[in-house]
Amino acid sequence: MNVLAIGAHPDDLEILCGGTLALYAAAGHRVTMAVATNGNVGHPTLGRDEIAALRHAEQQASADLIGAELVWMDFDDEWLFNDRPTRERFIDVIRGCGPDVVFAHSPTDYHPDHRAAGQLTVDARIPSAVRLVETTLPAAERIPHVFLMDNVGGIDFVPEVHVDVTGVMATKERILLCHRSQDAWLRAIYDGMDYVSFMHEHAGARGAEAGVAFAESFREVRTYPPTGSIELLPGTVRRAGEAAP
Template identity: 35%
Template sequence: MSDEHRPPRILAIHAHPDDVEIQCAGTLALLKEQGCHITIATMTAGDCGSAEMGPEEIARVRRGEAQAAADLLGADYMCLEFRDFCIIIDHEGRRKTTEAVRRARPDIVLTAPPVDYMSDHEMTSRLVRDACFMAPAPNYSTEQWDPAPPIDAIPHLYYTDSVEGIDWFGNNIPPDFIVDISRTIELKQEMLACHASQRNWLLRQHGIDEYLESSRRWSAARGQQAGVAYGEGFRQHSGHPYPGDNRLLELLNSSS
């Protein structure tokens, strides 16, 4: 099949294991139905995500949980092996993130929002934006062992919702559009349930219980705004020189 007629390749890359599941797994499931190749990537393995296990032990657990969630979707999984709270915008961070984009070879990238409640999310957003820009540049070297070749063009780039859809001051961040995930909400919840280590951590660290139900409630809130049962919100990065046509929404609408 020629590149012109093949289903798009999708990269969903966020900071930690479970971020993708919370923010865009329902949309990924719809894309998988379209025959898209899906790669889920996390910047870290979540090494600070436990009060009982040490960093290496919880990182092993969380890599396994992320892989199990990706397996439910039939997606590839990769971890870039940053450490929690050590995602930094520097030369090394750009090289690692650009290499990940080149290896995934995406047509469409979904990533963290520019403004969110924690630095790891915001730094991920910046690094992925830069990586999408540099991934096609043949003279930009990632300096990795056996590096992937440059991709053909800057991919379409989209940001997921921030947590609770708000900025640092509690102001709403409206999405550009909301994807109807009503028929994939149960798979989204099954994927999130793979991250069993995080329920107790969030209860202790953030005072959040009902790990799965809080995700369902937020999906229902976004869905209500679009007049559907469940939804996921996105904003597109359409400034120069990123693609401005909404390929994600066009692709999803073509299946309805």
């Protein structure tokens, strides 16, 4: 199975679905991590080009750790918009991967780049398989099934399903720690925020809802045409509100 996750910034995927991607990769599925923006404003001292190059290298190291492919879309950080050229680029990312499953940001997330990336992904889903929607790549063979990722911190997101990532939390931590420059930036701008502790708290809170130690949470994009179900998710999946055995 081909799995595509599209994040707005370097590190978003590691926080919101890194464990799930690690489970897919460990099961032998093809995993692609696509990152829309290059993080080129997120550093207390470096210039834009230096930051972008550093963030790219860190994202590549993260993808390499789980054997994922990386698509670096290289839009400017903080300036992602749902216009025609950008949507065409998202369509080509889907066409180039040929995914069965796509993970996207929720439209209720806190960051405008997150919201834009999520809407772009959902909007590109059907056109990616339409022959006469002409971009640089030919039409995809199928319309993929889309899951919305949890919001950062779980704010304003109502989970539909949880994936038990307890067994891959060490991997989730390792791929997150590849983003050393983001760790430094968050500590600088958010008054000493501990990146890894934040991730553990988030996954732990969702795990408590699911009756496991750590979980990642999702919602299905249910729209016409139906293309799949939660059975496409890896590992132990529990619907929100379902009692633990």
